[in-house]
Amino acid sequence: MIELAVLGLLTEQDLHGYELRKRLRARLGLFSDLSFGSLYPALGRLEAAGAVTAVEQHAHAPAHSPAGAMPLTGSLSGERAAESSRRQAPVGGRSRRARKVYRITDRGRELFESLLSGEGSGRSGERYFDLRLAFARHLSREARIRLLERRRAELVRQLDESPAQGTPPTGRLDAYARSVVEHSRQAARHDIVWLDGLLATERSAGAERSAAPNGNPAGIAVAGTPVLDSPSESEESTR
């Protein structure tokens, strides 16, 4: 599913591998190690599939589109370095380690759409959900709501299947194991509250002005002010 992340970033701007990694890190928060050992092979697969095309980016490439559209290094110092290297470019050689800049194709955009919605055959799980949500602005509001509700249902299901403290299998665990289980349940409850906030925002935005084009719907809950849900036991929790 690294493909989804790569395509999502390339939808917005041409980028090279190293930069893709940094952007993804910024976009996904603490998650997202994204080792090069998976990134470069993924780029290779996408290129082979015709979803992206590589544009060797080395010296003597002066006539580029106005600032902002060109592939940046992201860090200013890094970009300055590339700039200076571009000055004294030898003919065929690369003055700096050549950066392979990738651009998404139409086929890539199709693939992105289908991976993003995750409907049908897509994988689920927290990683995949976070990734999809991070690019959710490329989805229709209806698809976003379905995405959020699918994740919510999954969390509720896991909570119901997981034994609350007291039931036979959990009762036999020692305090450390119980703490791990209970903490994971707590985290799931927090996630549900978070999702409910996002869902409420989506729905109120949809009720207000259903004719809003495709722009960023006004006020998505960002921090999600983690209101703890009621201390009632999780059984039949909002199912």
Added chain:
Amino acid sequence: MIELAVLGLLTEQDLHGYELRKRLRARLGLFSDLSFGSLYPALGRLEAAGAVTAVEQHAHAPAHSPAGAMPLTGSLSGERAAESSRRQAPVGGRSRRARKVYRITDRGRELFESLLSGEGSGRSGERYFDLRLAFARHLSREARIRLLERRRAELVRQLDESPAQGTPPTGRLDAYARSVVEHSRQAARHDIVWLDGLLATERSAGAERSAAPNGNPAGIAVAGTPVLDSPSESEESTR
């Protein structure tokens, strides 16, 4: 690191593959898919390394130790099934699909200890931490405290590296991506509070009675009553 989980469970009781999976599920909460595709190869590796030995468990094995010590199926119906199949056992054949029951060896116990403490060369990350904590009763209090503090330091480091909302890279993200980042930061803060609770319990237990043998130290915080930390910005957060 499935090895750690397998060895930890086998430390407590002889078990077969299918049962290992179920126990681990109960012990680790929502995490822990643990597919057979990784479990059985792991058992094979451990057997090859001499960390566990397999005892074919099929028919005509009547003289086993008193109830409770024998490897259970876990589900009563399953055990009853095995029982009934054991009655009419053909000579060399297996009346039921033979269960390979594994037992940990001395070498396995050594390996378990070194994997559990995770000191030196052990991997980190949330999965590994949860796994280690779930078996933390096999560690000394000092090792437990080091484990908790290593995890805490890792979370603090990630929070400090991750951009708070407002700083340049985050400011350019749309509301959905910001929400994902902020939610992951929130989760990390909750984890730190949880860890602080566990650390406080360890330390107070250590102060009260430092001569407690190896039994379960009195009252480990189980649910961790998720007190939100102050809304102050994360910069220099409790580091």
Added chain:
DNA sequence: GCCATGATATATCGAGGTGATATATCGATC
């Protein structure tokens, strides 16, 4: 009776992710 379903149980395979490592270029720092 008998057949479908589902739980128990082990095993293997392809696809793909991770962490480590190698290689190369350049600025900075001392």
Added chain:
DNA sequence: GATCGATATATCACCTCGATATATCATGGC
């Protein structure tokens, strides 16, 4: 002027996952 750290691409061995195949038995519907 040498090392260090950031930039940048690439590959490797090992492992994990999800799917699938196989086999046994209980249960329950018809």
